Protein backbone atom coordinates (compact mmCIF):
# COMPACT_ATOMS: atom_id res chain seq x y z
CA UNK A 1 0.00 0.00 0.00
CA UNK A 2 1.19 3.53 -0.81
CA UNK A 3 1.72 5.57 2.37
CA UNK A 4 2.59 9.19 3.07
CA UNK A 5 2.64 12.01 0.57
CA UNK A 6 2.75 11.40 -3.18
CA UNK A 7 3.24 14.14 -5.75
CA UNK A 8 2.82 13.11 -9.36
CA UNK A 9 3.74 15.26 -12.37
CA UNK A 10 2.69 18.42 -10.51
CA UNK A 11 2.40 21.55 -12.63
CA UNK A 12 1.66 25.03 -11.26
CA UNK A 13 1.34 28.05 -13.52
CA UNK A 14 1.07 31.76 -12.84
CA UNK A 15 -0.21 33.10 -16.15
CA UNK A 16 2.48 32.23 -18.67
CA UNK A 17 5.06 31.38 -15.94
CA UNK A 18 5.42 27.68 -15.26
CA UNK A 19 6.56 27.79 -11.62
CA UNK A 20 6.44 24.01 -11.05
CA UNK A 21 7.05 21.91 -14.10
CA UNK A 22 6.12 18.24 -13.78
CA UNK A 23 7.54 17.39 -10.36
CA UNK A 24 7.03 13.89 -8.90
CA UNK A 25 8.20 12.84 -5.45
CA UNK A 26 7.14 10.73 -2.48
CA UNK A 27 7.57 11.54 1.20
CA UNK A 28 7.47 8.40 3.32
CA UNK A 29 5.87 8.68 6.76
CA UNK A 30 8.32 9.87 9.40
CA UNK A 31 10.83 11.22 6.88
CA UNK A 32 11.84 14.73 5.85
CA UNK A 33 12.31 15.76 2.22
CA UNK A 34 14.16 19.03 1.59
CA UNK A 35 13.30 21.19 -1.41
CA UNK A 36 16.57 22.92 -2.28
CA UNK A 37 17.02 25.34 -5.13
CA UNK A 38 17.92 28.89 -6.10
CA UNK A 39 15.55 31.82 -5.74
CA UNK A 40 12.57 31.51 -8.07
CA UNK A 41 13.03 27.78 -8.67
CA UNK A 42 9.50 26.98 -7.53
CA UNK A 43 10.13 25.64 -4.01
CA UNK A 44 7.51 27.73 -2.21
CA UNK A 45 5.03 27.25 -5.01
CA UNK A 46 5.35 23.47 -4.79
CA UNK A 47 4.92 23.63 -1.00
CA UNK A 48 1.85 25.83 -1.38
CA UNK A 49 0.42 23.42 -3.95
CA UNK A 50 0.89 20.53 -1.49
CA UNK A 51 -0.94 22.59 1.15
CA UNK A 52 -3.73 23.29 -1.33
CA UNK A 53 -2.98 27.02 -1.43
CA UNK A 54 -2.17 26.96 -5.17
CA UNK A 55 -4.25 25.04 -7.71
CA UNK A 56 -2.50 22.41 -9.81
CA UNK A 57 -2.61 22.94 -13.57
CA UNK A 58 -1.67 19.28 -13.97
CA UNK A 59 -0.72 16.22 -11.93
CA UNK A 60 -1.81 15.31 -8.42
CA UNK A 61 -1.03 15.51 -4.71
CA UNK A 62 -2.19 12.48 -2.69
CA UNK A 63 -1.97 11.20 0.86
CA UNK A 64 -1.91 7.42 1.41
CA UNK A 65 -2.89 7.10 -2.23
CA UNK A 66 -5.98 9.35 -1.90
CA UNK A 67 -6.08 12.36 -4.23
CA UNK A 68 -6.28 15.59 -2.21
CA UNK A 69 -7.66 17.71 -5.07
CA UNK A 70 -11.18 17.85 -3.57
CA UNK A 71 -9.85 18.35 -0.01
CA UNK A 72 -9.81 21.96 1.22
CA UNK A 73 -6.67 23.49 2.76
CA UNK A 74 -7.75 23.25 6.43
CA UNK A 75 -9.07 19.69 5.93
CA UNK A 76 -5.74 18.40 4.63
CA UNK A 77 -4.35 18.20 8.16
CA UNK A 78 -0.97 19.65 7.23
CA UNK A 79 0.86 22.00 9.61
CA UNK A 80 2.72 24.95 8.12
CA UNK A 81 5.69 26.99 9.36
CA UNK A 82 6.82 30.08 7.48
CA UNK A 83 9.91 32.28 7.47
CA UNK A 84 8.24 34.60 9.96
CA UNK A 85 6.35 32.28 12.30
CA UNK A 86 3.34 34.58 12.21
CA UNK A 87 2.42 34.15 15.87
CA UNK A 88 -0.70 35.94 17.03
CA UNK A 89 0.88 38.98 18.71
CA UNK A 90 -1.86 39.61 21.28
CA UNK A 91 -1.98 36.01 22.54
CA UNK A 92 0.43 34.44 25.02
CA UNK A 93 2.80 31.75 23.83
CA UNK A 94 0.55 29.12 25.47
CA UNK A 95 -2.56 30.38 23.68
CA UNK A 96 -0.68 30.49 20.39
CA UNK A 97 0.31 26.84 20.80
CA UNK A 98 -3.20 25.86 21.92
CA UNK A 99 -4.72 27.54 18.87
CA UNK A 100 -5.38 24.32 16.95
CA UNK A 101 -6.36 22.31 20.04
CA UNK A 102 -9.99 23.43 20.40
CA UNK A 103 -11.16 19.82 20.27
CA UNK A 104 -9.34 19.01 23.53
CA UNK A 105 -10.41 19.78 27.11
CA UNK A 106 -8.69 22.67 28.93
CA UNK A 107 -6.58 20.24 30.95
CA UNK A 108 -5.56 18.30 27.84
CA UNK A 109 -4.70 21.58 26.11
CA UNK A 110 -2.54 22.66 29.05
CA UNK A 111 -0.72 19.32 29.08
CA UNK A 112 -0.17 19.39 25.32
CA UNK A 113 1.14 22.98 25.43
CA UNK A 114 3.57 22.05 28.22
CA UNK A 115 4.68 18.97 26.27
CA UNK A 116 5.26 21.02 23.10
CA UNK A 117 7.21 23.71 24.99
CA UNK A 118 9.38 20.93 26.38
CA UNK A 119 9.91 19.48 22.87
CA UNK A 120 11.09 22.82 21.46
CA UNK A 121 13.25 23.59 24.49
CA UNK A 122 11.19 26.44 25.93
CA UNK A 123 9.63 25.03 29.12
CA UNK A 124 8.06 27.76 31.26
CA UNK A 125 7.63 30.24 28.39
CA UNK A 126 3.84 29.80 28.16
CA UNK A 127 2.92 33.14 29.75
CA UNK A 128 5.16 35.28 27.55
CA UNK A 129 3.94 37.38 24.65
CA UNK A 130 5.48 36.93 21.19
CA UNK A 131 7.02 40.42 21.53
CA UNK A 132 9.01 39.12 24.52
CA UNK A 133 10.71 36.40 22.46
CA UNK A 134 13.89 36.43 20.40
CA UNK A 135 13.58 35.54 16.70
CA UNK A 136 14.82 32.01 17.34
CA UNK A 137 12.43 31.51 20.26
CA UNK A 138 9.52 32.80 18.18
CA UNK A 139 10.30 30.23 15.47
CA UNK A 140 10.43 27.46 18.07
CA UNK A 141 6.99 28.53 19.30
CA UNK A 142 5.72 28.57 15.71
CA UNK A 143 7.04 25.02 15.34
CA UNK A 144 5.37 23.99 18.61
CA UNK A 145 2.09 25.52 17.45
CA UNK A 146 2.24 23.60 14.17
CA UNK A 147 3.17 20.30 15.82
CA UNK A 148 0.64 20.56 18.67
CA UNK A 149 -2.43 19.25 16.81
CA UNK A 150 -0.34 16.27 15.48
CA UNK A 151 -0.72 17.10 11.79
CA UNK A 152 -0.07 14.23 9.42
CA UNK A 153 2.72 16.27 7.82
CA UNK A 154 4.53 19.53 8.39
CA UNK A 155 5.28 21.92 5.53
CA UNK A 156 8.10 24.33 6.38
CA UNK A 157 8.99 27.28 4.14
CA UNK A 158 12.45 28.70 4.99
CA UNK A 159 11.59 28.73 8.71
CA UNK A 160 15.10 29.84 9.73
CA UNK A 161 15.94 32.32 7.00
CA UNK A 162 15.14 35.43 9.06
CA UNK A 163 17.72 34.43 11.70
CA UNK A 164 21.42 35.23 11.82
CA UNK A 165 23.88 32.57 10.66
CA UNK A 166 25.06 31.25 14.02
CA UNK A 167 21.56 30.88 15.41
CA UNK A 168 20.43 29.35 12.15
CA UNK A 169 22.99 26.58 12.40
CA UNK A 170 22.08 25.81 16.01
CA UNK A 171 18.35 25.86 15.34
CA UNK A 172 18.80 23.68 12.26
CA UNK A 173 20.41 21.04 14.48
CA UNK A 174 17.56 21.36 16.99
CA UNK A 175 14.94 21.24 14.28
CA UNK A 176 16.46 18.10 12.79
CA UNK A 177 16.40 16.45 16.21
CA UNK A 178 12.81 17.54 16.97
CA UNK A 179 11.49 16.33 13.61
CA UNK A 180 13.21 12.95 14.07
CA UNK A 181 12.17 12.50 17.70
CA UNK A 182 8.56 13.31 16.88
CA UNK A 183 8.67 11.07 13.75
CA UNK A 184 7.28 13.98 11.78
CA UNK A 185 6.67 13.65 8.06
CA UNK A 186 7.83 16.93 6.57
CA UNK A 187 8.68 18.90 3.46
CA UNK A 188 11.32 21.55 4.16
CA UNK A 189 11.99 24.41 1.74
CA UNK A 190 15.39 26.08 1.87
CA UNK A 191 18.01 27.60 -0.40
CA UNK A 192 20.73 26.77 2.14
CA UNK A 193 22.61 23.57 1.27
CA UNK A 194 23.90 23.04 4.77
CA UNK A 195 20.44 23.39 6.25
CA UNK A 196 18.99 20.92 3.75
CA UNK A 197 21.73 18.38 4.48
CA UNK A 198 21.25 18.79 8.25
CA UNK A 199 17.48 18.52 8.32
CA UNK A 200 16.36 16.38 5.40
CA UNK A 201 16.66 12.62 4.92
CA UNK A 202 16.41 13.19 1.18
CA UNK A 203 16.93 16.39 -0.77
CA UNK A 204 15.18 17.37 -4.01
CA UNK A 205 17.13 19.86 -6.13
CA UNK A 206 14.76 22.17 -7.99
CA UNK A 207 15.93 24.45 -10.81
CA UNK A 208 13.48 26.47 -12.89
CA UNK A 209 10.52 24.47 -11.67
CA UNK A 210 12.02 21.09 -12.52
CA UNK A 211 13.31 18.51 -10.08
CA UNK A 212 16.81 17.60 -11.23
CA UNK A 213 17.62 15.05 -8.54
CA UNK A 214 16.17 13.52 -5.38
CA UNK A 215 18.65 11.70 -3.17
CA UNK A 216 20.03 11.54 0.29
CA UNK A 217 22.62 14.26 1.00
CA UNK A 218 25.55 11.87 0.82
CA UNK A 219 24.58 10.66 -2.68
CA UNK A 220 23.92 14.22 -3.83
CA UNK A 221 27.44 15.22 -2.85
CA UNK A 222 29.13 12.06 -4.12
CA UNK A 223 27.21 11.67 -7.35
CA UNK A 224 25.35 14.75 -8.56
CA UNK A 225 23.24 13.58 -11.50
CA UNK A 226 24.25 16.38 -13.85
CA UNK A 227 26.46 19.41 -14.27
CA UNK A 228 23.52 21.63 -13.36
CA UNK A 229 23.08 19.87 -10.02
CA UNK A 230 26.82 19.89 -9.33
CA UNK A 231 27.04 23.57 -10.24
CA UNK A 232 24.14 24.39 -7.95
CA UNK A 233 25.83 22.41 -5.17
CA UNK A 234 28.88 24.63 -5.56
CA UNK A 235 31.12 22.95 -8.18
CA UNK A 236 33.03 25.56 -10.18
CA UNK A 237 35.47 23.23 -11.96
CA UNK A 238 34.74 20.06 -13.92
CA UNK A 239 37.80 17.97 -14.65
CA UNK A 240 38.65 14.98 -16.81
CA UNK A 241 40.14 11.77 -15.50
CA UNK A 242 43.47 12.87 -16.98
CA UNK A 243 43.54 16.10 -14.93
CA UNK A 244 42.27 14.28 -11.85
CA UNK A 245 45.13 11.81 -12.15
CA UNK A 246 47.62 14.66 -12.44
CA UNK A 247 46.24 15.78 -9.08
CA UNK A 248 46.84 12.33 -7.65
CA UNK A 249 43.31 10.94 -7.90
CA UNK A 250 43.32 7.18 -8.29
CA UNK A 251 39.77 6.38 -9.30
CA UNK A 252 38.46 5.67 -12.78
CA UNK A 253 35.66 7.23 -14.77
CA UNK A 254 33.51 5.66 -17.43
CA UNK A 255 33.20 7.25 -20.86
CA UNK A 256 31.46 10.60 -20.70
CA UNK A 257 31.94 11.09 -16.98
CA UNK A 258 33.75 14.06 -15.50
CA UNK A 259 34.60 14.96 -11.92
CA UNK A 260 32.86 17.95 -10.36
CA UNK A 261 35.16 19.66 -7.89
CA UNK A 262 32.87 20.55 -5.00
CA UNK A 263 33.81 22.87 -2.13
CA UNK A 264 36.08 21.06 0.31
CA UNK A 265 37.02 18.42 -2.27
CA UNK A 266 40.62 19.64 -2.56
CA UNK A 267 42.88 20.00 0.45
CA UNK A 268 46.43 21.14 1.08
CA UNK A 269 48.73 18.14 1.46
CA UNK A 270 52.51 17.79 1.70
CA UNK A 271 52.52 14.96 -0.81
CA UNK A 272 49.90 16.49 -3.11
CA UNK A 273 50.29 17.75 -6.67
CA UNK A 274 51.79 21.22 -7.19
CA UNK A 275 49.36 23.87 -8.34
CA UNK A 276 49.60 27.63 -8.71
CA UNK A 277 48.00 29.67 -5.93
CA UNK A 278 46.18 32.75 -7.22
CA UNK A 279 44.49 34.11 -4.09
CA UNK A 280 43.52 33.31 -0.52
CA UNK A 281 40.53 34.41 1.55
CA UNK A 282 38.88 33.64 4.85
CA UNK A 283 35.47 32.02 5.27
CA UNK A 284 33.63 31.53 8.56
CA UNK A 285 35.03 28.01 8.88
CA UNK A 286 38.41 28.00 7.15
CA UNK A 287 40.62 29.55 4.47
CA UNK A 288 39.78 29.20 0.79
CA UNK A 289 42.83 29.15 -1.43
CA UNK A 290 42.18 29.87 -5.10
CA UNK A 291 44.37 27.69 -7.34
CA UNK A 292 44.86 27.01 -11.02
CA UNK A 293 44.45 23.33 -11.83
CA UNK A 294 46.78 21.68 -14.41
CA UNK A 295 44.11 22.20 -17.10
CA UNK A 296 43.93 25.95 -16.34
CA UNK A 297 40.59 25.90 -14.53
CA UNK A 298 40.27 27.76 -11.26
CA UNK A 299 39.35 25.76 -8.17
CA UNK A 300 39.24 26.34 -4.45
CA UNK A 301 41.25 24.43 -1.87
CA UNK A 302 40.07 24.40 1.74
CA UNK A 303 42.70 24.85 4.39
CA UNK A 304 42.58 25.42 8.16
CA UNK A 305 45.09 28.26 7.72
CA UNK A 306 46.59 30.59 5.12
CA UNK A 307 49.68 29.47 3.26
CA UNK A 308 52.48 31.83 4.39
CA UNK A 309 54.60 31.62 1.27
CA UNK A 310 52.39 30.51 -1.53
CA UNK A 311 54.58 30.14 -4.60
CA UNK A 312 53.03 26.76 -5.29
CA UNK A 313 50.39 25.09 -3.22
CA UNK A 314 49.81 21.42 -3.35
CA UNK A 315 46.46 19.86 -3.55
CA UNK A 316 45.31 16.41 -2.72
CA UNK A 317 42.18 15.75 -4.65
CA UNK A 318 39.05 14.19 -3.34
CA UNK A 319 36.95 15.57 -6.14
CA UNK A 320 33.41 14.37 -6.51
CA UNK A 321 32.00 12.69 -9.52
CA UNK A 322 29.46 14.16 -11.85
CA UNK A 323 27.78 11.28 -13.64
CA UNK A 324 27.04 13.07 -16.83
CA UNK A 325 29.44 15.06 -18.95
CA UNK A 326 28.45 18.16 -20.92
Ligand SMILES: Nc1ncnc2c1ncn2[C@@H]1O[C@H](COP(=O)(O)OP(=O)(O)OP(=O)(O)O)[C@@H](O)[C@H]1O
Pocket residue numbers: 014017018019037038039040041042043044045046191
Ligand atom coordinates in the same frame (compact mmCIF):
# COMPACT_ATOMS: atom_id res chain seq x y z
N1 LIG B 1 1.84 34.93 -6.95
C1 LIG B 1 2.63 34.85 -8.02
N2 LIG B 1 2.27 35.38 -9.19
C2 LIG B 1 3.04 35.27 -10.30
N3 LIG B 1 4.23 34.63 -10.32
C3 LIG B 1 4.65 34.09 -9.18
C4 LIG B 1 3.89 34.16 -7.97
N4 LIG B 1 4.57 33.51 -7.00
C5 LIG B 1 5.71 33.05 -7.56
N5 LIG B 1 5.76 33.40 -8.87
C6 LIG B 1 6.83 33.04 -9.82
O1 LIG B 1 6.94 31.63 -9.81
C7 LIG B 1 8.30 31.23 -9.84
C8 LIG B 1 8.61 30.38 -8.64
O2 LIG B 1 8.51 31.17 -7.47
P1 LIG B 1 8.69 30.57 -6.00
O3 LIG B 1 8.36 31.64 -5.02
O4 LIG B 1 7.95 29.31 -5.91
O5 LIG B 1 10.25 30.25 -5.98
P2 LIG B 1 11.19 29.91 -4.75
O6 LIG B 1 12.10 28.85 -5.25
O7 LIG B 1 10.36 29.61 -3.55
O8 LIG B 1 11.96 31.26 -4.57
P3 LIG B 1 12.56 31.97 -3.25
O9 LIG B 1 13.66 31.08 -2.74
O10 LIG B 1 13.07 33.28 -3.76
O11 LIG B 1 11.41 32.11 -2.27
C9 LIG B 1 9.12 32.51 -9.93
O12 LIG B 1 9.39 32.75 -11.29
C10 LIG B 1 8.19 33.57 -9.39
O13 LIG B 1 8.45 34.82 -9.96
